[in-house]
Amino acid sequence: MNAAVLHAPADLRYEQVAVPSYEDNEVLVRVRAAGVCGSDLGRVMKTGTYSFPTIPGHEFCGEVAAVGGDVKDFKPGDRVAVAPILPCGTCEFCESGDYGLCDNYNYLGSRTHGGYAEYTVAPSRNLIRLPDSLSFVEGAMVEPAAVTLHGMMRVGVNVGDTVAVLGCGTIGLFAIQFAKIMGATQVIATDVAVDKLELAKQLGADVVINSGELDAVQKIKELTGGKGVNVAVETAGVVQTQEQCLRIAKKKGRVLYLGTAHRDVVLPPKSFECIVRNELTLVGSWNSYSAPFPGVEWQATIDYVKSGALKLQPLVTHTFRLSDAPNVFVDLVERKYPFTKVIYEI
Numbered sequence: 001m002n003a004a005v006l007h008a009p010a011d012l013r014y015e016q017v018a019v020p021s022y023e024d025n026e027v028l029v030r031v032r033a034a035g036v037c038g039s040d041l042g043r044v045m046k047t048g049t050y051s052f053p054t055i056p057g058h059e060f061c062g063e064v065a066a067v068g069g070d071v072k073d074f075k076p077g078d079r080v081a082v083a084p085i086l087p088c089g090t091c092e093f094c095e096s097g098d099y100g101l102c103d104n105y106n107y108l109g110s111r112t113h114g115g116y117a118e119y120t121v122a123p124s125r126n127l128i129r130l131p132d133s134l135s136f137v138e139g140a141m142v143e144p145a146a147v148t149l150h151g152m153m154r155v156g157v158n159v160g161d162t163v164a165v166l167g168c169g170t171i172g173l174f175a176i177q178f179a180k181i182m183g184a185t186q187v188i189a190t191d192v193a194v195d196k197l198e199l200a201k202q203l204g205a206d207v208v209i210n211s212g213e214l215d216a217v218q219k220i221k222e223l224t225g226g227k228g229v230n231v232a233v234e235t236a237g238v239v240q241t242q243e244q245c246l247r248i249a250k251k252k253g254r255v256l257y258l259g260t261a262h263r264d265v266v267l268p269p270k271s272f273e274c275i276v277r278n279e280l281t282l283v284g285s286w287n288s289y290s291a292p293f294p295g296v297e298w299q300a301t302i303d304y305v306k307s308g309a310l311k312l313q314p315l316v317t318h319t320f321r322l323s324d325a326p327n328v329f330v331d332l333v334e335r336k337y338p339f340t341k342v343i344y345e346i
Helices: 038-047 141-153 168-182 196-204 215-224 239-246 269-277 296-307 323-331
Strands: 002-008 011-017 026-036 062-066 081-082 121-122 128-130 163-167 188-191 208-209 231-232 247-256 281-284 316-321 341-345
Touching: 002 296, 002 323, 011 231, 011 323, 026 081, 026 316, 026 323, 038 316, 038 323, 062 208, 081 141, 128 296, 141 168, 141 231, 141 247, 141 281, 141 296, 163 168, 163 239, 168 231, 215 239, 231 239, 231 281, 239 247, 239 269, 316 323, 323 341
Parallel strands: 163 188, 163 231, 188 208, 231 247, 247 281, 316 341
Antiparallel strands: 002 011, 026 062, 026 121, 026 341, 062 081, 081 128
16 A cells, blocks of 8 residues: 655655554554644654654544454444544543543554555544545544544633634634634634634634734733633644733633643743733643543534534645655645645545
8 A cells, every 4th residue: 555654754755565454343444534733744844753664644534444353333435534542441541531641542643553544544442433424634624623622622611701712723713613613702813824814704703813913912802891801722832822821811711722832931920920810720631532432522523514513624725645745744844835724635
């Protein structure tokens, strides 16, 4: 089969490898589409995977090609998304249903072979059925959408809340939609890219703020009568927005951190005091899993797409063949063109 194989950081090769074998509890998946996550950019081009060679890719979907002898719930031809975490099932966090916090997990696309291939293998419990109404391109986006929903469920959005989403990349654009789905009356979105702000508006943001041109904190305070927002969602992973979230949350407000930090986060005393004096609740969120595995986040995401409440396709800016992957990763890291979600069709 053909696959994009990482041999070292920045050494991704499109080449032929053997079709993987599978155990009795596993399924051979014919991959049809796989997405590029922000973490994939760093993993492929800078830090590398945990061992080499490895096939990256953890956002993917496809069709069941074959099943192991113990698999009863799936059959060849079934359309499925694949949850990439392989939890141990025995640590304290697995026993409490917090599979994303597993102490001894494996992971498709970073610790073992993932979805940038014609075929991959996963335990049957990691498969989620895709309805015929979802395209494979959309199916490859169920994972990042479920990641976002997990965070939104953790922080909690109440009917009538005002929510600010800082950063309008893939996760931010999902957060805007989920805030509306969960009952937010007003959703404010900030970014520095005009095209992303336009898309945010199309996907439900009531107000968009170009934080490269305006003081986002001041503008949000004006929009909320000086009080701030009930929920601030940080998705950009940059120090500026990580700090701004603390200043825009109202007293007793909630702050959700979804973006990954790439450098030291140093807070001015005044911003830190917002946590203390305003009694803010800070919530971190990691992955997309809950009990029963892989979690309600996955099926809920699919149900929201089926109902039309959650839109995936508008986020896709580019689709490529998997054979293009080595060059595409270089282009993405060098920012040769603006992009939101990039999908490989396989």
